[in-house]
Amino acid sequence: MQPVIDSSLNSESKPMxxxxxxxxxxxxxxxxxxxxxxxxxxxxxxxxxxxGQDEKKGK
Known part of the structure; x- marks a missing residue:
């Protein structure tokens, strides 16, 4: 039996x-x-x- 892979967990399909x-x-x-x-x-x-949302943190 093949495991079912949830495509919603794919990091390439949905950015954080x-x-x-x-x-x-x-x-x-x-x-x-x-x-x-x-x-x-x-x-x-x-x-x-x-x-607080600055991703570069002062650079």
Missing amino acids: PKKQSSQKVSSIASKALQGKPVTKKEVKSLAGSVL
């Missing part, structure tokens, strides 16, 4: 998902892009999220 922002951070970014006021805390949260 990249890091993704949380709903909260996405809402802050949307607010800022619409020109609505954002707090210093929100700016820091947004900046931290962006830096």
